Structures are given as C-alpha cells and as structure tokens.
Amino acid sequence: MKKISLVVLDAERKKALQKLRKLGLVHIEEVEGKGETFNAYKNDCERLHSAYAVISEIKDKNAKNAQQPLSLEEASAKAAEITAWSAEIKDMEDKILSAKTELERLERWGGVDTDDLAFLQDKNISLSLYEIPIDKYASLGEEIKTIFVNRDKNITRFLLIEKDGDADRNVSDKAFLPPEAYAVPLPSVSTRRLAEDIEQLSAAKKQTAEKIASSAVYAEAIKKAAVLAEKALEFENLNSGMGRDEAGEYALAWLTGFIPASDLASLQKAAKEENWALVSADPAEEDAVPTKLKNNKLVSLIYPLSDFLDVVPGYREYDISGWFLLFFAIFFGMIFGDAGYGSLMVVLSLIMTLIGFAKGKKPKSEAGLLFILGAATLMWGTLTCSWFGIPHDKLPSALVSLAFEPFSSAYAAQSEANNRWVVQNLQIFCFSLALFHLSVAHIKSIARNIRSPKFLGDFGALLMLWGMFYVVLNMVVDNQRFPFDAPVPIAALSEYPILYPVxxxxxxxxxxxxxxxxxxxxxxxxxxxxxxNLISVLLGVVNVFSDIVSYIRLWAVGLAGAAISSTVNTMAGPMLGGFIIFAGILLLVFGHGLNLILNVLSVIVHGVRLNTLEFSNHLGMVWAGFKYKPFKE
Known part of the structure; x- marks a missing residue:
C-alpha cells in the first residue's frame, strides 16, 4: 500500500471526488461530514433503511411477485410514510400496554369510575381505595368509616370514607389506619374508559399495520433507493468532511488515503490530467492501513468464510489465507467425520455450479469452498469407515475395504484391544496435526525475524513445542506406548532415557x-x-501443553456427531420395516439434518478457533486489520 495526499482547488472539490469515485482505487481515510446537506442525506438514508427493515419482515408472496417501481424522490416519501406509521404503531402499543397494566392492577376491584369519585369529592365526600390484611381490617375501630368491597385469601379491599365537612373530627381517618393499610393509587381515567381505549387503539393499530402491509410492493424500490442514498451520503460525507483552507483567493481542499502500489500509476495519471497535487509515500508505522488480500483462485475460496467471520489480518500481519483454507478443510472433515455427509456436500456444490453455468454465471466461491469441505469430509469418513452412522457390518464390503485400518471404526469394533489401538491412533493424529500446524506458525516467525537475534526466541518456542508434544503423548495417549525411559534412536544418546532429550x-x-x-x-x-512478565512467561510453557491438547477436540466432537448419527439410525430402524416407514424416513431426515446443523456450529466454534486463536497466537497475530474499501461507484 501507498499512502497518498491529494490537494485540489476547493471550487473543484466535487468534480475531483467524482473523478476519484469513477477511478475506484483510493481507500480514503475516515472523515466526519457536516452541514445541512450532509444531515439531510443522513436522515434520508436512515429513513430508507428503517422503512425497508419494517416492510422486509412482511411475508406476502403476492407482494413479493408484484413489486412496484418508484423514483428516488417517491421512494424517500414512501419511506417517510412507512417510518411514521411504524412510529404510530409503537406509540399505540405503548399506550395499549399501559392501559392493560392499569386494568390488571385494578382487576380485583371490579370497576373504578373516576368521574363518580370526582362527583362525590365535589359533595365533600372523599373515597380512597385501600388494601389491608384480613385480620387488620377486622380490628379497625368503628370511628373509621369504610365500605367493604371484597376479599381474597389474605387481603381485604375497602373504601375509606372521609367527609371534609365533618365537624366532629379534627384529624383525617387516614391517620388512624394501621401501617399495613396500602393506599391504592387511582387510575387517570375510569377502567371502562381504559377498556374502550384498548379497543380503539387496537383497531387503529390494525388499520395502520394494513397500510404498512400494502406498502410491501415497494420493498425492492426502497431497497435500491437505500443503496443509492448510501452512495450519496458517502459522497457528501467526503465532500463536506474534506480538509479545507478557505483563506485567500485560491481556496484549497485535501484528503488522504491509501492505494495499492500497483494502482498508483493510474492515480498519478489522473492527477496529471486534472491538475491535482498528489504526494505518495510508504505508510508510517502509526498509520492505520487497510488490508487488501491477494491470492490465487484456489486460496480465494476461503474469502466467503473470512467475510462471514469478519476477520482481517492487519496490514503488517501475515496473510494466512492458504494455511487457513488447508487446515480448516482438515478440521471440517474431522468434525463432520462422515463420508455420507461429505458426499451430499460434494453433490450439492456440483448442483450449485451447474445452476450457475445454466444461468450464464461464473461458479460462486461458496460452491468451490463447499466442494473442498465436502471432499475433505468424504476422505476422512472413508478412512474411518463412517457412512451416515451405519454399522460397519451392514455396509458394503467395498466401502469397508477402503478404510484405513489404524483409523477404521470397523477394525476397532473387532475387539477391545483393537478399539484402544484405533482410539490412540486418532489421538496421536490430532496431536501430530497440532505439532505440524503450530510448527508452521513458529517457522514463519523464524523466517520473519531471521535477520535479528529475535529469531532465537521463535526457535526456542519451537523447541518447547516439540518437547511438550512428547509430554502430551505420554500423559494423554499412553505412558506405556510413549514412556519417558524409552531408548533414544540416536547412537550418541542411546544410553539416556528419552526424558533427557524432552x-x-x-x-x-x-x-x-x-x-x-x-x-x-x-x-x-x-x-x-x-x-x-515472569508469571506470563512461565505460564507460556503450560499454554504450549494446553494448545496441543486442545486439538483433541477434533476427534471428540467428531465422535459425538457419529454417536448422534448412530442413535438416529437405531431409533428409525424398526420403523423402516413396517407400515410406519414414512415416520422412519421423516425421523432419519430430521435427525441427520439436526446433526448437520450441530456439526456446522461445532466447526464454527472449534474448527475456526484452532486457526484464529491457537495458530494465530503462536504466530503473533491479533487480526487487527480492516478491509481495503476503495471509494468507488
């Protein structure tokens, strides 16, 4: 990337921005727009997005198939109507909720008419609503005038009568009530009026909702208008936010940004044609530089996943897209772990590609990524003899023979000793995969720092990784198979137990x-x-151990998925041979479909984590980057 600074005449500011947008090469540093025009564009953009969010939730097939066009002005006006209606509905919902809450609060009082209470108040008779424990009500003195309303298990409700003109009393009756008496606040209007308000508001809300529903035919028009409004807002944000020097006869305006070094010549040509002042230089260490990834078509297949996860390496960090794709495919295959599922994914990816070709479109990256992940799952499932969770004794012998015996579930089922051996082999494979994966990270760090003594620190971390690898094999897999006192296969060290090299x-x-x-x-x-940082440094040794062990999740999660598949088959099996075969098929589809969804979640949680956390930590990556987004049409 090159950092550029561009200076133009303030009078030609808009023309320069239009040229830059047409060029579509410069990632402009963030500026803050200002002014009435900018605020108007911003409000219009927010209105359009809010309106589209409202009508996009309306599920109406007729409206979807009968979309109506609108001009930009008409779309903005319609969006204003929709947002106003939406605000009205929200206001009515709040009022309905408030009225219902009041009715629920006064439900046990029957009905409360505030007009009647006000009439009596004019006659110098004050009535107050009270609730009191039953035993306390019975102990009230005769001097306190009350009207019993009702009672339930614990509470008595009554009206307290006070006559303002009673000359025989100098103190309010309220002063003689026990502290347990609770004065119930009166509603603002009668309960009858509250019920009427709820009915009227509900009817008005229904009418307004119908108006919004009838506007669903403008969803696409409003969506397109929102895109145009975003572009207009982006332009005005730069136009009003550019640095400006309005002093003197020739006022200037300027901006800064970044451009790929390979595209700098095109910008220089445009600057020469338009008489712009242009300066370019390498970004400084403190500059926040956008990241533009550039890989071959195969490695680029990982982009849909990285875009979904919103992870971007920093400008000065590694682009690990190739390694990410390779190991993610391996992790994906091990977690899904079923050749049947892999076959479905491969077929689905081919169907997506054929549909694209039929429409005259290039194959999508998503289809390519799905093919690679499906192929990895198919390969791993074949090696482990896993096909839709079907027991190996019911599989065709050809499929069983394709399995790799050290990993094969068919071989493991033959005896307890075989099962223990296969399990250990799978664990060893997981830890060996961890060793290779994390070693790649440290080797890349060594290569980066090879001209500095700092590479020795990276080499030391690599040595610790290799040493802890054997410790993991001893402590997690089998201390008999990987003992610390085993002979070393090196003549010079053969007399020492392996503990010493570790x-x-x-x-x-x-x-x-x-x-x-x-x-x-x-x-x-x-x-x-x-x-x-001594504590952190010491804990780093433990972290190496835990990072290697964490790769066991690939086998464990895959084992859980296989168990679910087997359970689904066991439940559906008896149904397939009788008159309820349809229920059995339905159970199979639902059960395996649910297992696929769980596997997808597992891949996101575990497969992605091993790349973006364990591997990245050993590489020193923090994913602090942001994407290169040029200002373009």
Whole structure:
C-alpha cells in the first residue's frame, strides 16, 4: 500500500471526488461530514433503511411477485410514510400496554369510575381505595368509616370514607389506619374508559399495520433507493468532511488515503490530467492501513468464510489465507467425520455450479469452498469407515475395504484391544496435526525475524513445542506406548532415557524464548521485559501443553456427531420395516439434518478457533486489520 495526499482547488472539490469515485482505487481515510446537506442525506438514508427493515419482515408472496417501481424522490416519501406509521404503531402499543397494566392492577376491584369519585369529592365526600390484611381490617375501630368491597385469601379491599365537612373530627381517618393499610393509587381515567381505549387503539393499530402491509410492493424500490442514498451520503460525507483552507483567493481542499502500489500509476495519471497535487509515500508505522488480500483462485475460496467471520489480518500481519483454507478443510472433515455427509456436500456444490453455468454465471466461491469441505469430509469418513452412522457390518464390503485400518471404526469394533489401538491412533493424529500446524506458525516467525537475534526466541518456542508434544503423548495417549525411559534412536544418546532429550528441548527452548522473545535491539532489555512478565512467561510453557491438547477436540466432537448419527439410525430402524416407514424416513431426515446443523456450529466454534486463536497466537497475530474499501461507484 501507498499512502497518498491529494490537494485540489476547493471550487473543484466535487468534480475531483467524482473523478476519484469513477477511478475506484483510493481507500480514503475516515472523515466526519457536516452541514445541512450532509444531515439531510443522513436522515434520508436512515429513513430508507428503517422503512425497508419494517416492510422486509412482511411475508406476502403476492407482494413479493408484484413489486412496484418508484423514483428516488417517491421512494424517500414512501419511506417517510412507512417510518411514521411504524412510529404510530409503537406509540399505540405503548399506550395499549399501559392501559392493560392499569386494568390488571385494578382487576380485583371490579370497576373504578373516576368521574363518580370526582362527583362525590365535589359533595365533600372523599373515597380512597385501600388494601389491608384480613385480620387488620377486622380490628379497625368503628370511628373509621369504610365500605367493604371484597376479599381474597389474605387481603381485604375497602373504601375509606372521609367527609371534609365533618365537624366532629379534627384529624383525617387516614391517620388512624394501621401501617399495613396500602393506599391504592387511582387510575387517570375510569377502567371502562381504559377498556374502550384498548379497543380503539387496537383497531387503529390494525388499520395502520394494513397500510404498512400494502406498502410491501415497494420493498425492492426502497431497497435500491437505500443503496443509492448510501452512495450519496458517502459522497457528501467526503465532500463536506474534506480538509479545507478557505483563506485567500485560491481556496484549497485535501484528503488522504491509501492505494495499492500497483494502482498508483493510474492515480498519478489522473492527477496529471486534472491538475491535482498528489504526494505518495510508504505508510508510517502509526498509520492505520487497510488490508487488501491477494491470492490465487484456489486460496480465494476461503474469502466467503473470512467475510462471514469478519476477520482481517492487519496490514503488517501475515496473510494466512492458504494455511487457513488447508487446515480448516482438515478440521471440517474431522468434525463432520462422515463420508455420507461429505458426499451430499460434494453433490450439492456440483448442483450449485451447474445452476450457475445454466444461468450464464461464473461458479460462486461458496460452491468451490463447499466442494473442498465436502471432499475433505468424504476422505476422512472413508478412512474411518463412517457412512451416515451405519454399522460397519451392514455396509458394503467395498466401502469397508477402503478404510484405513489404524483409523477404521470397523477394525476397532473387532475387539477391545483393537478399539484402544484405533482410539490412540486418532489421538496421536490430532496431536501430530497440532505439532505440524503450530510448527508452521513458529517457522514463519523464524523466517520473519531471521535477520535479528529475535529469531532465537521463535526457535526456542519451537523447541518447547516439540518437547511438550512428547509430554502430551505420554500423559494423554499412553505412558506405556510413549514412556519417558524409552531408548533414544540416536547412537550418541542411546544410553539416556528419552526424558533427557524432552527436558533438554523444553529447557533450552524456554531459555532462548526468555532471553530473545522480547528482543528489540538490546538483550538486556529483552531479559528485563521477560522478568517483568515472569508469571506470563512461565505460564507460556503450560499454554504450549494446553494448545496441543486442545486439538483433541477434533476427534471428540467428531465422535459425538457419529454417536448422534448412530442413535438416529437405531431409533428409525424398526420403523423402516413396517407400515410406519414414512415416520422412519421423516425421523432419519430430521435427525441427520439436526446433526448437520450441530456439526456446522461445532466447526464454527472449534474448527475456526484452532486457526484464529491457537495458530494465530503462536504466530503473533491479533487480526487487527480492516478491509481495503476503495471509494468507488
């Protein structure tokens, strides 16, 4: 990327922006628009989006098939109507809720007429609503005048009578009530009026909702208008937010942004033609530079996933799209783990591609990604002999023979010893995958820092990873199969147990990492930095162990999916041989469909995590980037 600064005459500001938009190459640094025109565009854009959000929720097939066109002005006016109607409905809903709440509060009082109470008040007779525990009501003195209303299990309701003109009393009757007496607030209007209001408001709400529903035929027109309004707002945001110097006879305006180095010549040509002042330079360390990923067509298939996750590497971070695609496909295949599911995905991707060709369109990246993920699932399911959760003894012998014996569920089912051996092999594969995956991260870091002593810190981290790998095999897989006192297959070390090489790897790796991991020109400062963060440095060794172990999730989650498939088949099996075969088929479709959905969630949680967390942490990536979005038509 190149950082550019562009200066134009203020009088030609709009013309310059139009040219830049047509060029479509410059990612302009964020500016803050201002002025009446900008605010008008902003309000119009918000109105259109709000209106579309309202009518897009209306499920009306007739309206969907009878869309009506609108001009930009008509769409804006219609959006104003829809948002006003939506606001009216919200206001009516609030009033209805408030009225219902009042009615519920006074439900046990029967009906309360505030007009009658006001009439009596004019006659110097005050009535107040009270609730009191039953035993307290019975103990009220005769001097307190009340009218009993009703009671339930614990509470008595009564009206307290007070005559303002009673000369025999100098103190209000309220003063003689026990503290348990609760004065019930009167409603603002009578309960009869509240019920009428609810009925009237509900009818008005229905009419307004029908107006909104009738506007569903303008959904597409309003959506298109919203897109145009966004572009107009974007333009006016830059137009009003550009830096300006209005002093002097020749007022100037300027902006800054970023452009790919390969496109700089096109911008320079345009600047020469339009007599702009243009300066370009390499971005400074403190600049927030957008990221533009550039990969071949195969690696680019991962973009739909990264766009969905909204993860972008920082400008100065690695582009790991290729590694992401490779390992994500492996993780996906292991988590889904069923060749039947993989076959369905491959077929679906081919259907999507054929439909695209039939419409004269290029195949979508989504179809390509689905094919790769389906193929990975098909391969892993074939190796493990997993086909829709069907028991291996009911599968065709040809499919069973395709399985890889060390991973095959068919071989594992033959005996307890075989099952233990296959399980251990799958665990070893998961940890070996972790070793390879995380080693790639450290090797890339070594290559990046090879001209600095800092690479020794990365090499130390790699040594710790290799040492902890054997520790994981010993502690998690089998300490008999991977003992610490096993002979070393190196002549010079054959007399020492393997514990010594493992400890040596971890110790030397830790020492190198401690001394050089924070190196920025001074070994002393690097050591001091490690000492300041000693707890974190020590925990780093434990983190290496936990990061390797975390890859066991690939086998465990895949095992859970296989168990669900098998359970669904067991439940549906008896139904398939009788008159309720339809119910059995329905159960199979529902059960396996649910399992597919759960597997998708598992992939997002676990498969993505291993790339964006474990791998990225070892690589030193924080995904702090944002996408290159040029100002364009």
């Amino acid at each position: 400890a040596l790897f971890v110790a030397v790796g830790f020492a190198l990492s401690f001394v050089f991991s924070s190196y920025e020109g001074s070994i002393k400062d690097s050591i001091l930095s490690s000492l300041k």
